[in-house]
Amino acid sequence: MNAWHSWAAVAVFVATYTLIISEKIHRVAAALGGAGLMLAIGATDDASAFYSERSGVDWNVIFLLLGMMAIVGVLKKTGMFEYLAIWAVKRARARPFRVMVMLIVITAVASALLDNVTTVLLVAPVTLLVCERLALPAAPFLMAEVFASNIGGTATLVGDPPNIIIASRAGLTFNDFLVHLAPLSALLTVVLVLLCRVMFRKSFLYDEDRAAEVMALEEREAIRDPRLLVQGLAVLALVVAGFVLHPVLHYAPSVVALLGAGLLIAVSSVETTEVLAEVEWPTLAFFAGLFIMIGGLIDTGVISTVSRALADLIGDAELGGSMLMLGASAVLSGIVDNIPYVATMAPITGELVQEMGGARDHVMWWALTLGADLGGNATAIGASANVVVLGIAERNRQPIGFWQFTRYGLVVTAVTVLISVGYVWLRYFAAA
Template identity: 40%
Template sequence: MEHQTILGMIGLGSKEDLYWISILLFVGTYAMIILEKFFHRVPAALLGGMLAVFLGVVTPESAWESIDHNTMFLLIGMMVIVSVLIESGFFSILSSVALKITKGDPFKIILTFTMLTAVLSAFLDNVTTVLFMIPILISITSKLKLKPIPYVIATVLASNIGGTATLIGDPPNIIIGSLGGFTFMDFIVNIAPIVVVTHIIGTIVFIAMMKFRGDLEPKITDQKEIMRIVEEQRVEYDVILMRKGLIVFGITILLFFLHHILHLEAGTIALFMASILMIWSRENPEKIFERVEWTTLMFFLGLFVVIGGLEHSGVFEDAAHLVAGVITDPISGILILGSLSAVISGIVDNIPFTMAMSYVLIDLGKTATFDVEPLWWALALGACLGGNLTIIGASANVVAAGLSEREGYPIKFFEFVKQGTPVTVVTVIVALGLLWLKYTIF
């Protein structure tokens, strides 16, 4: 016997009805997230997700499957490891060192952090990098009386650009590597050189924007005062706890590199290593879990279910086939698929769209008279770089927003869009232009 839903009871249970109601739910949830003056984004996302289950757009089982458990496990695991490192005083030391190196110069701070973040995001993953960098950045900027939010946003944009370069840097690349059959070296050869150029141009754009807005003006100009802040940084730390935390963190990163050989998801590795650290460190679990960004995790939970509604009712499949339908050759396909992937990934989470589009490209590869490989790279560039468009476009954005809010610096939806859009537009044009040139000339 088929399970009767609330929508079914009122005569709206057909496949077509569910299709349009899933779109309506997504638009409603998105509107609530945008109208943050009236609604906090976390209960807005949870309400949207639970409405999808309550009305029967998705079954509880489908809702559970819609949640990207790898992302959730990765976040919880890395948040626990980072929490222990914060407790040990590790980040206070890094913050002190960064202050000494940059001598409190805002330009040097932004350059150091965006460069370091982009490199780390390529070889870890951008969520882990953001969890690591943002607390240090907020600590430095607030001490120097600078506005932390523009620095946080610039660092997140750099993490998404850097994460585009490799197979393990961003979740869409892991999907593309797995379904398209591409190796780590394929990404290094085809994507990394494009990303290096894109990152340099992207950095110039957001530094120019910050300069124009006056965000790079030092608030403390007296060098003696800056040196006093640097010298005054009293750092209390626990050497034994720090050593344990860093050993576990190091092994976790090593396992991330080997996760394809071990056939383990990054999330499984992170949560496993976090469990080991909690037992080894003998820290109070309640104290550690207090620092875990539960609001961010709840936001993801709700959003995954809302997007799961779109996925289960076939919206992504239709969007993917629509894109494939207008592609007649790989050269125009790069620009069409890349641009549309960037726009869609900026509005919805890029993981389910990449998944749907990947299956379409597999089918297209069987019937097309042309080589579809360039389309895979266009999808990777569009899906990863498009995540910089909005605060919910990529996992790293949501995590950074949660960390920033916890420190007392909430990032508004439109504030992120205002700073993220110019960078996204320029980087997507540059990256797709370079990919197009590569296949046109070579």
Template identity: 55%
Template sequence: MAPIVVVIFAVFVAFTRVLFRKSFQYNPEHVAAVMALQERRAITDVRLLVRCLIVLGLVVVGFGLHSVLHIDPSVVAMVGAGTMLLVSKLDVSDVLHEVEWPTLVFFMGLFVMVSGLVHTGVITTFGEWVIDQVDGDFFAAATALLFGSAILGAFFDNIPYVATMAPVVEGLVAEAPDPGTGRALWWAFALGADFGGNGTAVAASANVVAIGIAARTGHRISFWQFTKYGIIVTILSTAIAWLYVWLRYFA
């Protein structure tokens, strides 16, 4: 999948000149301020930095091996957070004050809503309807998965969306005539959900967290301000991904 990633990255970098043309203005004062920055001054405790990086590395390894160790990623994250508190010797109350509670509550509500759709049978019914509509046309199925995932993923967080829709895609793949077509369906699903995450402020966890941090530092980004750029990026990247899936698996 390296070619499609490189192409989309190149197109996006070129298109930023159009999207953010008003921001690409030379300001000598801003340049001088940036050049005067010295990153080493931000590191006040090298030993603490090393200890924290070791803990962070172990957490990343734990995420990668959680299926082998039979430990949930949430447990790895919590153990890592507790260990980080121990090595940093910070006051727990200060750390809790820095937690993005509005973001966490938002995701709690989102996951509850998605789980409700699963347990009430809405997702299962939808999946059965999708399989019936395919009727042997797997290129149409891949196209619907790609653009449908981009649209739905742009308005519902793409992580619970993928977790919810994976059984539906698995049912479609089971009906595929050959492994290549099955891979096309999985890639269409993955690419659509991935690029849909750029569409709106609530489309991906990273978006919500970044906007929360920006607001806390005095740089508020509204939902529509994010969306007017994100939708354009999603449309471009999804169109390129559709062309790639068509050329690789169906052309």
């Protein structure tokens, strides 16, 4: 490909991104239109867009979402989410901020143990029901959960998809992530709670009548189909076990999710058409379009050029390099989805680490991880969990606009990245 393709790909991406930001047309239409233009101008082709692991649609993400959406769709029919919503509100004494704190902590912990996309798929329906019961705006609670999922997912190898890519390339283990990033993730979760107390303070409206109504409810009465609930929870437990045992079983999360969905549909009495009706098809289409657009930038060498420029700036300066890596990754992961960014940046980071003689305690890898994971909070399309929750919100007639999300996401990203900069300096350089 020549320079014309590169500039044309950049123009298409910028134009599409502008349309998504402006919200003048639906983001799915913008993403699919941008993907079509990338194919039309020759920035990518069908073989690359649909079959390339490096620059094509990430089918592992698509089918992971599809499988988990199907499982969640079945669980919704049992009344489980209503049960959890009433339980959570009663434990928080129906106080809105306490409810938010509970949901943030649950989301952060679950995102570390599972992955953040699976977690938000399970928690978002509960949140919508909680907000409906207490007559609260859902957007602040959903956004807080997205931020918590990306922060909590930073803590472990399986918590955020980019972490898996980095661990594979750098030879890092599950325990490496726990030792180096889990303490920071816990600290940032506390910081997020404090930020949400300030950012969303106008949303914590306590309605005594609503609170009294919920406190009087018996959560067990919300369960509509106990048999289906047992079946759903049993399959969900198997799926979670499959995620955790990935190093032993070597089944990709997408395969585990699809097997779980198929098993649940087979053993339950729920009609297949009912389950498929619960899948967020527009969200899956948006992801596919976004992956193809970013694939165009990869195939034309645009992302590689940007990454190489970053590598040239870093050179062999380990302290400055790790800080630049962290900051630049946070910015770029807010603009493009952090999965393809990390897939492109990982081999370049590996070369940098070799040139630095190995780099102390894998600091360059931790900088890349923190920048990519935390930078995903910056915008509505910065991470997979963001897109999923916005799709769920829209489907439930509680839409969250691009700028509505981003004005809070930028604050959370700026604060958490600055704290991470201090953490990296103190742990890997100041004490050396």
